[in-house]
Amino acid sequence: MKKFSGFTDSETFTQIPDSFFRQLLDEITDADELKVTLYALWRFEHMEGRVRFLRAEDFAGCVPDPVPALEKAAARGTLIRVARGSAAYYFLNSPRGRAAAAAFAKGKGAVPAVTTNANPPLERPNIFKLYEENIGPLTPLLADTLKDAEQTYPEVWIAEAITIAVTRNKRNWRYVEAILKCWKDEGKDERKNRQGTDTGSDRHQKSEFEEYLKRD
Numbered sequence: 001m002k003k004f005s006g007f008t009d010s011e012t013f014t015q016i017p018d019s020f021f022r023q024l025l026d027e028i029t030d031a032d033e034l035k036v037t038l039y040a041l042w043r044f045e046h047m048e049g050r051v052r053f054l055r056a057e058d059f060a061g062c063v064p065d066p067v068p069a070l071e072k073a074a075a076r077g078t079l080i081r082v083a084r085g086s087a088a089y090y091f092l093n094s095p096r097g098r099a100a101a102a103a104f105a106k107g108k109g110a111v112p113a114v115t116t117n118a119n120p121p122l123e124r125p126n127i128f129k130l131y132e133e134n135i136g137p138l139t140p141l142l143a144d145t146l147k148d149a150e151q152t153y154p155e156v157w158i159a160e161a162i163t164i165a166v167t168r169n170k171r172n173w174r175y176v177e178a179i180l181k182c183w184k185d186e187g188k189d190e191r192k193n194r195q196g197t198d199t200g201s202d203r204h205q206k207s208e209f210e211e212y213l214k215r216d
Contacts, residue, residue: 012155014045017094024078032069035062037078044092048156051100053082053089127158134162135171142173153180157188178209 020041028034039062044052059066070090074081080091080101091101127146132138138146149158161179165171 012046014042016041024076028076030069030072032063032066033072033076036066036069037073040073040079040090040092044097046156050096051104052097053091053100053104055087055089127155127162130159130162131173134166135173135176145173149177149180153184157183175209182209 016038020037024037028037036059039059040054043054043058056066056070059070063069070079070081070088073079074090077093080093080097082089082091082101082105084104089104091097091104127150128138128143131142131146157180158176161176161183164179165175168175
């Protein structure tokens with residue numbers, strides 16, 4: 001057995017629902033079903049967009065034959081299986097997942113040729129390192145502020161907000177925080193949809209976050 005070197009400060013963390021530990025951990029006795037369930041929780045946690053699903057082939061690196069394990073997870077109710085033609089799509093049985101699965105089952109939403117939003121998340125630097133590399137040195141007070149931000153916003157939001165601030169030469173936390181507050185209040189994905197198909201920081205208008213800067 002290869003010895004695990006330990007967890008690091010440069011990796012992201014996945015939220016696991018409490019009901020997994022209160023109920024499912026005792027009930028799931030099949031190792032492959034347990035693996036696909038944990039793998040699905042990890043992958044869904046790091047996806048963006050309203051419709052989040054996985055196909056059986058997305059679990060290929062998890063277990064040798066994922067289909068039987070996925071069928072058990074669907075029968076148990078941790079995942080929702082929706083068939084479209086000869087293909088099966090798996091959604092997380094959460095409020096968002098149930099709504100997406102119901103719409104998908106009714107034929108709403110095109111089926112992409114590949115699961116474009118289901119790529120495994122890349123290892124990202126923690127926000128302390130990200131801030132120091134792109135904005136400037138940390139003070140103890142700012143370090144506490146960043147810790148609070150980690151509890152309030154997804155890490156991927158913070159990373160993207162820092163990127164936008166750097167692109168606009170606004171290298172300060174007030175501007176980064178204004179972006180985050182704006183996304184939290186108005187909806188990050190909804191803003192993208194309203195602004196069209198442009199990607200990257202160029203889609204944001206220069207005055208977009210000014211209102212949130214003035215609130216401080």
